[in-house]
Amino acid sequence: MIKTFFLLLFIFPAFLFSDNISLTQVEKEYLINKKSLNLCIDPSWMPYEKIEDGKHIGMTADYIKLLEEYIKTEIKLVKTDSWSESLEFGKQRKCDIFSLIMPTASRLEYLDFTKPYFDIPLVLTTQIQELFIEDINFLNGKKIGIVKDYAYAEIIKKKYPKINLFHEDNIVNGLKNLEDGKYFGFIGTLYIMDYQIQRDFAGKLKIAGKFDEKWQLGIASRNDEPLLKSIFNKAILSIPKDRKQTILNKWLSIKYEKSYFDSLIGVLTVSILVILIILLINKKLSMEIKRRKEAENLLNLTISSANVGVWSWNPKTNKNSINDVWASIIGYTKEEINQISDIFTLIHEEDIILINEALQKHNKDESIRYETEFRMLTKDGTYKWIYSNGAIVSRDKEGNPSLIVGIHQDINERKLLELEVLKQKDLFIQQSRQAAMGEMLENIAHQWRQPLSIITTVASGLKVSKNIVPIKDEDIDYAMDNIIKSGMYLSQTIDDFSGFLSKDKVRAKVNIKKVLENAIYFYQAQIKKEDINLVLNIDNCNIDSYENELLQCLLNIVSNSVDALSTFDNRKKCIIIDVYEENDKCIISIKDNALGIKEENLLKIFEPYFTTKHKAQGTGIGLYMSHEIITKHLLGQIEVRNVKFKYLGEISKGACFKLVLPKSIP
Structure with missing residues (x-):
């Protein structure tokens, strides 16, 4: 009976997991330099954790061993006599991490907190x-x-x-x-x-x-070393579901x-x-x-207390059996639900296909269990997001499912929050695009001055010459050629700018060299004005991706380099761009000799609204959106570090942005 209780208690997952963790170069270097991490726990808190004979035992001890393997860094136990002493050690920075802890206002003064991996009712x-x-x-x-x-x-x-x-x-x-x-x-x-x-x-x-109330517990790390939070968030999400179940069985059953x-x-x-x-x-x-x-x-x-609805369903007869919580989630009583001949009529018509796909995958053993999210019509006429998890428990003689059981959970608040986050990200993209547009308009204005000057000069010259002496045909032809050439230049600028403004997100074959040339083209007037030398080492590299979004990222990076170099006078300025293929990936490296980024700002450079520029010069969303686009939309990686290199026989120092892009997006 007890085994069954704990199996039901943990049947549904709280997170999505991956098979391994992908640390950035900065995170890897941090762990290498750190060598080991100090761990504080509650010394008397079984079955979660305990210090017994000087050793860490309990469920969290097994989790820490797994995390230690994932991050390839030793985690050492700091022995304490009480939980209060452990917290005091955390304030004194004697502990790098806590194995299981909940955030409070006082703890946020010295700790960062990962996503919870335990969600426990209070009794x-x-x-x-x-x-x-x-x-x-x-x-x-x-x-x-x-x-x-x-x-x-x-x-x-x-x-x-x-x-x-x-x-x-x-x-x-x-x-x-x-x-x-x-x-x-x-x-x-x-x-x-x-x-x-x-x-x-x-x-x-x-x-x-x-x-x-429920107690949501995760790992905490010292907030003066913020990389730890990112590292352990990735490690926690990498723990497989079967390993979690094994730990629970070991310490509970x-x-x-x-x-x-x-x-x-x-x-x-x-x-x-x-x-x-x-x-x-x-x-x-x-x-x-x-x-x-x-x-x-x-x-x-x-x-x-967990607000879990329990259900069973016979696919052959379409007969359902539910508990009271299942019905209450969508505002009904169990008796009212039993009067509905087909419960599937309550499911949003656009989401029926999601349920069918999840059932087919589980039926074909392509997934361990049936699992999906969909919208259900509530009694008040609104739709609510539901998480559904279940498994086939019996089959008929032909092998078809005859009984499926599972649970329902109300995830409406979380889902609405996710949609709001997506909305905010779209707003960030729009703000970033508007900022880039403003910079490009300024540069286009610089580029247009010369051809407009040529057109007006040639036209006024012809008019003046006509009143003084007869104009020769060859003079007219020369003047017209200059006007046509300048007009074509202006037209090409408009086409390039219109291409960037296009809202169509179309995946196509993208030539990296062409995209970089377009990015440089928008800033060529400012590059010439600041006397910046461009060094291009570009291999022919093509990828299947989204050109406009990649262009937006490159514009942000080139713009930052130009702005940084514009603060220096009387020195040899350069921007060096390298493009090459490595391990079936396309690598783009952009570096300058503007002395680099302060070390304390390196970890914050991709955070939203972080900027080292004056308020009138930058919003702090350009690099944040570049990171979001590269990692979320183009499924690549982006990192920045300070480098030293030789330029014109001298040792130079500057920031280097490295983009790693897949040859094709699924």
Whole structure:
């Protein structure tokens, strides 16, 4: 029963994973220089973690071993006697990372936090005789124990100020005091409370209530070394689902089996007392029944607190079976849903194909389980985003699915947030494009002055000459040739600018040399004015990509180099561009000799709205959008570092932007 409980509890994933992590060159160099990382944990917090005989054990210990392999860097345990001491060590920078921790306002002063990899309900533990508590306000004025310096202690204190909270150094001491009657209840996480009750307090304590709050836990890193957050975010997302399940089985299922075995030994030992054997057996059976009921209630509590809808479906008969939560997610009661002949009529017609594709992949064993996201019509007439996860549990004689079971989750808020983020990114792109347009218009104005001057000079010259002496035919031909040539130059400039303004996102064969020439063309007037020497080492490289978006990125980088070099006088200025193929990738390297970027700014250069220019000269979105376009749209990589190189026999220093582009986008 307990194994089944934990299997259901973790059946749905919280993240999408990849098989390996891709660190930037800056991140790799950071880890190489760092050599090892110092780890702080909670020394008494099983089954998550504990320091035993000087060693780190528990679920997080297994996770840390995996992460250590992924980042190829040793992680050393810093021994502490309490969680409070671990937090103090973090403030003193004695710890580089914490294995499992929740962000709070005070901790954000010295820590960065990764995405959570545990999402755990908070529950209330009481003595066995207490009734289940449905309204948390019932606890007002009562003595409730809680572990000191745990993040949820701050949350509970703020949200429920009328509860009398008493702090304990650790969970075990708190539960012992609860058993002795010092407290009415003790607050903790679902897994910890269940683990401790099964091991040390079976038949004495129970879980009797739940809070709406959940404890979201991830890895924290010192915020004075921000690269750590990026590195561990990538490492966490790389942990396979089966490895996570293995860790959970190891530290949860096995522990309960041991607890059950110990309980059985206790019954056998007591049963040797012949006089009381019948009474003891009856008592044991009664306790077992009670425990089973509590386990069932706990499972229902967990599903309810996690707002998980459970369903089963027979594809042959199109018959569905659901629980109350499933119906409540879309605003109905279970009875109302049962009156609907076909539940699929509630699914948005555009999303039916997503469900069919996910079912076909799972049916053909192309995926371990059926998994998808879609929109469902709610009772109030609006659509809500649903995450659905399930598996085929039985097939008929022909091998066709006869029963599929799974869960539903309400992901509407997350989905709407994702759509808002996409909207903001589109706004960033628009702002970046407008900034680039402004710079190009200025440069086009410079380029147009000369041909316009030629046209007006030739035209006025002809008019003056006509009034003085007869004009020869060859003079007229020469003048007309100059006017036509200048007009064609202006027309070509308009065509190039119109091409950049095109909103059509069409994937096509792109010649890197041509794109670079276009980028340089827009800035040639300013390059000439600043006396900048262009050094081009461009191999013939073609890719299947989006030309306008690549052009926008190159314009941003070239513009930054020109702006940086414009601040120097009386020196040999240069921009060196190299293009070559390597490992079936196209590499573009753009460097200048403007002395480079300050080291403290290198890690921030691709952040939105970060700029070293004056407010009137830059918005700080150009390089951010270049990074977004290269990594998200063109599926490539971009990095920047300071380099030293020889130019005209002298050692020069400057910033080097390196773009790595795939030959083709899927």
